[in-house]
Each structure stands twice: as C-alpha cells, then as structure tokens.
Amino acid sequence: MLRKILYIDLTSGESFVQERQELFENWMGGTGAGIKLLQEECPSGMDPLSPEAPIILSIGPLNGIFPVATKTVATFKSPLTGELGESYAGGRLSLAMRFAGHEAIVIRGRADRPSYISINDSKVEIKDATSIWGIDAQTTGVVLREHETGVGRRSIIRIGPAGENLVRYAGVVVDTYRHFGRLGLGATFGSKKLKALVISGTEHVDVPDPKRYKEVYNRLYKTTVQTDVMEKYHDIGTSVNINVLNWLKGLPTKNFLLSSFPEGEKISGEMFAENYLFRRLSCAGCPIGCVHIAALKSAFSTHHEFEVRKVSYDYEPIYSLGSNLGIESAEGILQLIDVCERTGLDVMSAGVVLSWATEALENGLITTGETLDVPMQWNNVDGYSRALENIVKGSNDFYRALARGVDYAAEKYGGRDFAMALGKNEVSGYHTGPASIVGQLVGVRHSHLDNGGYAIDQKAAKKPMDPERMVDELIKEDNSRGVFNSLVGCLFARGVYTEENIIDSLGAVGIVKTGEELQDLGKRIFDEKYKFKVQEGFDLTRAHVPKRFYETISLSGSITPETVDEMLRIYRKKRGWS
C-alpha cells in the first residue's frame, strides 16, 4: 500500500502527489500524520483565515479496509480558538480518499473566485463555484451530484453560507448528515473561497495475506454487530442519553442554570424514535446504522399541504439546541437543527451561543436593540431560528460578535461567568462533574471526546474515585484515543478495537506494531499537539472555567473550584509540565 499525500494550491491552481512513507511509518496516519503536517504547514502566529493557513484531511491505514474505520480527520488552525483545530467526520469521505489513493490531502492558498475541488483518482481540477456561492449546504450537494462522476462511491463535502461568511464555528457538511462540525473548519473553507470538495476513486487495495485479512475482518465484524455497546447506538442512538442524564442531573438545561429539564421526556431519544425517526443510515463500512433521520412534517396551509424535511439528530444537538435553550418539543429542536444544517453551523457552538445571549438579554447586558427585536427567550423556536439567520448574515455588531463564539461575545458584552466555553470551545452536553470540566480543558481540541471525562464522572458516581485516579484515567484516554484517531476509527466502536485487535488488523495490512510502540505513539501524538497549542498561545495555567459550572448541581453533586484546580495541578505534574 503506497501512502501518498495530495497537495493542492488554490492560489496557483496546481496540485501534486508526494509519497511520504516515512511520515506514515512514524506517525501512523489520521491525526498522527495530521498534526505533523500541520506543524510543517502552519508556522507560529499564522492568521487562521489567511490564504497560507492549511487544511489537512487525513485517513489511516485501516480506513475502508476494516469495519467501523470510517472517519476522516481534518487538522487546521481553528478560527474559533486560534489554536489546534481538529474535527472528525464519517460518511463516505474516508472510503473515497482510500480508493482515490490519497491518505492525506493538504489544501493551501486562496482561489480568486468561489471554487470547488474535484478529485477523481489522481486527476485534480479546481472548478468555478460562483453560481453556487450563497446556496445552502444541502442544495450544494444536489447540484454537485449532477455535475460530478462516481455515484455511490464518492464523497461531497461542502459549506453553507455560515462558512462563506466566516462564522468562526461554521462546519463542513459531509455527504449530508455528517459533519466536520467543530472548531470552524467551515470558516477556513470560506476564507479560501472553497465551497466544496468532491472526491471519488476506482483504486482497490491488495492485502498481503487475504486469508488472514478475512479472518481478522470477520472477527472484528462479529464483535461489532454483537456487542451491547453497538446495539445502543443502533437502537435509540446517542439520544438515549437524554433521559438517562436528565434523571441523573447531568443534562445541561437553560445554559446550565439547571442540570435536569422538567420537560425532558418530551425531547427524549425515545420520543424522537417513536414519533419522528423514519430511517437509519450508516457510514460506508459500518454495519451499525447509528445515523438517525427524523421526518419533520409541517403543514404550510390549511388545505393539507405539507413540507417534509429529513433531519438527522443525535444527543448533542438535542442538548445544545434543545434542553440548553429550554425547547419543549422534538419538532422545535428539529427545526433548529435544520437551520444549522442548511446554513452550515456547528450545532453545539450555535446552541451555546444562543443560550448565553438569552441570559444576557434577561440580565440586561444586551437589549432588544442589539438583538434587532428578535425575541431570544427560552423555548422560542422562531426567535432562535431568526437569531441563527442573523448570526450567519452578520446583521449587526452584536450578531457579528456572536459569530465569533461565546467567549468573544462575553468578553465584549460581559457575562463570562455563564459563557459556557472551555478552551474557547463551546461545551458539550454533560454537567457530570469535575472530570468532564478538566477533560475538556486539557483536551487537545477541548472536546468531550478527547478523553471522555463525562464517562469518568459517571464511573466515579458509582464507585468514588480520588482526583488523582480521575487524572490517570484522563491521561490514559488522551493517549489511547490519539492512537485510535490515527487509524481513524469511529469512537463509538473504540470497544471493538482493543490493543490486540489493533495489532492484528494492522498486521493484516502489513504494518507490524507492538503494544508498547502503540502506547508510545499515543503519547508522542499528544505531545506534538501540545507543542502546537503552546506555540499558538494556549496556556493551561490561565485556563478559564465559567463560574456557572460551580453554581449548578451536577451528576456528581456540587463541583468545587478546589477540586478542579487540584486535578489540573495533578494533570500538569503527571504530564511533566510543572
């Protein structure tokens, strides 16, 4: 298997392919290769929206070859946080990259007019996208399908107006329903005048020992379809956690003013599944089918005329655009998710920005003058929809501030104590305890998925853990996920890929690794990411934790700043930083 990188320069319109065997040997692929390429391409202090800022898409040695190795990682300098940008998407992108023969794609430069990139195997073209600039993300996919080849094996990734207008938490929609959601890759696309990228290929992969390959494949497949863990994602899906966390007092509600939502039953995963779910989909290469699609049917006249929208949902959007905004109906949440899908906004950041604005309006930090008379009030679906449109358009100074993220807006208007961001990234939907807070703070991309702190809190709630033990667990996850993300597997399936299974599956494609080598790789990847973060000004000792976390009771009871500070101190010590 040749492991190649495709370099594309939008300024000059040129592209070339380079073999980088050594890079992949040392850093595996995926996020390992991604961070090294970012270091090469992005010197200190670069403006994340400048033409020189790179976009790196990378896959790993198992993508397309083994079950549930379905993700692609995007590495970039985040326009939202100003430091490491890293986001993962499923769909068909990793498969398309595999069969086009590119393990990584590096995009640099800025096109002189709206453009999209078309990749067919080794053929790369930069095409005019003027006529689709300004069009929503969904329609962009519809249009490009007509013009490009590779039906059924291609991937179309694109931005909506939010990315074009450089909203700092604009995402990139992948094959409809999947996203590079977090940290603003959509704005980076927009700054390059890059509307979309279409990729397909016709290559195949020869494995060194087909018999062994089949044996390992079958074992992993069997584990995947038979474990309980995956059944959870298959059935109700991630939104099964709405009821669970609501009962346990861990569901952020109304901007974390509460940790349980009295109306929670109305927006539970069960409610969605029984009344709106009409279909499940899979990423290519995964038998689970966790992508849950709801049909949102609404009448637009009294004469039985309906419009039906197909909206995907998960736990996080139901939290951020639901309980977090006091929305009491599944339909209301689906409407807000749909606005984010069309405009190309990250649902999580968008919800947290709106919940902060709602409180800021209640507290008089802002007035209806700033909101342009849009009623940003709990459970006001129409008001929130209009606010999202205003953020995308950048209607006035206030909305332009909101478009830069909650941290920026709170710096300007006040209310940092309830501006729910950690490491400048709007937080995920878990008020579970100190491990969730510390996990997101120390995490390389300030995501709940960096180290799964929320799960550590839940474990600790059952069987108490001291702060040191929690930190040990966080570090273990930080490192092991670095390895898994170099492969680039779906984190839902991390249970399937035990160290032994990783070694076996790598062996089946001709890569020999020991357990120690993998553990070392995880640590090295983490260190390289921190090097980049520190270079761009991230300082863990000055990390800000909004007071609200300490005011609202969590799943683990009251969280004290002392506990969080102690865990941070232990974390730094164990990492050898103090």
Added chain:
Amino acid sequence: MNRNVEDLAGTKVEMEAETKIPVFPEREALRLNPEKTEDAAPKPKTRRRLKVAHPERCIGCLGCMFACSRTRTGTVSLQDSAIKVQTQGGIEGDFRVVVCRGCEDAPCARACPEGALEKKPDGRVVFHKDLCTGCGKCEKACLVGAISLGKEKMPIKCIHCGACVDFCPHGVLELEEVPVSGG
C-alpha cells in the same frame, strides 16, 4: 460446512463457510439455511439465487459489496463487487440494491459474442475468463445493471454464493432456492 460454488472461470471451488455470522438473532430466521432446504426438498432440482428481499431496509453500509470482493478476489474493492448499492440523490434518497436476477433466458449470455458467458442447462450462467475479450456487450444487455466490467475489464458476474447475505446487518438480502426448469 463448506459449500461448492463456481469461481469466475466456471470451475468448482470449495468455499469456506467462514462468512456465516449471526448478526441479530431475530434476523437469523430470515436467512435461508442451505442444509435444511436440501433435507426438506431433495427433489425437484433447484438452484440457489440471490434476492433483494427488503431493499427499503438498506442502511448503505456497503458491507455486501466489500464481502463480495473480499470473498471472491481477496481484495478491498468496490469495482470488483458483483452486488452494487447505489444512491439515488445522495444518501438523502433511497438506496438501490442491484443484484443479478439469475434470468432463465439470460440476456448477458445471449449478448456475449464469444461464448464466454455460457448458459448451463440448469439455468446458471458460467463465465469463461479465457474466452472473454472485454467487449462489454454483456454490460449493455443487462437492464438492471447487474453485470459490469471490473478493474481488469472483465465482467464481474454474480455466482449467487451468498457471501454478501452474511454481511448484511439489516436482512436486505436473502438466498432462495428456485426450481430448475426442465431439470
């Protein structure tokens, strides 16, 4: 339990039954058990045929396509799969699952000018690689698009082995036994 199938050149090969993987227990009943069928109906003569029983249940995982190329050629390839899962308007639309229908009067065999696709008396169509010139007439003859040229510019012909059935997590595919006419 091994079963005999024909490879691309039409020769009998023994295929391991390692692909038989119980997916979700309740769906086991949907899958045809070849041993039982043989016991229950030794006569009249039947042949095995792949069937898209529930196309609307497809989730687009492409597991069947990978199972096909993996089992038959030992590679990872979408091009070399005889079964095809197509999208209609992206994944927002419905999937279309294309399999060989095992036609009695097979148009692909009729269209082949070289006799490389040979119609057997029991209704099966057998491919002789050595006779194929890669002209693609078989591909044009099949309206459903079940036969197409693979990466070596040779037709990829479904042999109704059922490898794909075992890797469909949603019970979309089934193997059925159909009577052999005049058999």
